[in-house]
Amino acid sequence: MPKRGYHHGNLRQALVEAALELIREKSPQGFTLSEAAKAAGVTPAAVYRHFAGREDLIAECATQGFEIFSDLMDYAFNKGQPSALAAFEATGRAYLAFARRYPGHYMAMFESGVSHSQTPELAAAAARANRVLERAAEALSQHIPREKRPPAAMFSAHIWAMSHGVVELYARAAPGTRTPFSPEDLLETGIGIYMRGLGLLPPDS
Structure with missing residues (x-):
């Protein structure tokens, strides 16, 4: 299955939305960058095209x-x-x-x-x-x-x-x-x- 993040046209915002959902569910300290990437449908490496790291996200x-x-x-x-x-x-x-x-x-x-x-x-x-x-x-x-x-x-x-x-x-x-x-x-x-x-x-x- 293709990575969803590459097809909706705004990977940066998709990562933000994924992070917001994880923050609501687990707290700001309770999720990893890999989890945000998975929720957005991309590889962890793709996150670094838009954010320097978890704190930047x-x-x-x-x-x-x-x-x-x-x-x-x-x-x-x-x-x-x-x-x-x-x-x-x-x-x-x-x-x-x-x-x-x-x-x-x-x-x-x-x-x-x-x-x-x-x-x-x-x-x-x-x-x-x-x-x-x-x-x-x-x-x-x-x-x-x-x-x-x-x-x-x-x-x-x-x-x-x-x-x-x-x-x-x-x-x-x-x-x-x-x-x-x-x-x-x-x-x-x-x-x-x-x-x-x-x-x-x-x-x-």
Whole structure:
């Protein structure tokens, strides 16, 4: 039987798709380059025409993930929300939606151990995602007096950490991690508490 990878016209992307499936099934550390090649229908030697090694293949999975991630968050922020706060909350929900819909990409991005500086393309894609969230934080914090305003990078890092924690603990359907609250409610409440601490929301009556 001919090797399927030579006939579908895009071996590089076929290897990425094979790696994403293996990452979902086995974790980023749980598969070999030979397994990815076999899943794509090519010999292991053929992989090296497109990737220097396993880490480069995972880096491409992460790069594509960050590009999708940035697009989703950018759309959530810009889709005509009535306020900067609503836009910011929509960005947080997009984070959760991405982790659920693209688990292989998410794991390659955040759980593979591959440095975001592994390739220039990955570094650029990760930086773009940071800028999307920083822009949302900057828009929201304009109402805080300048002398009390946290840097947008710090503001966005706090929200990123909160979103990431909710995803890791409660949005990945891991056994024993269920709560009576949805991940969306947990994140929205956490963001609300943070906003009140900054004076962006009135205290509870």
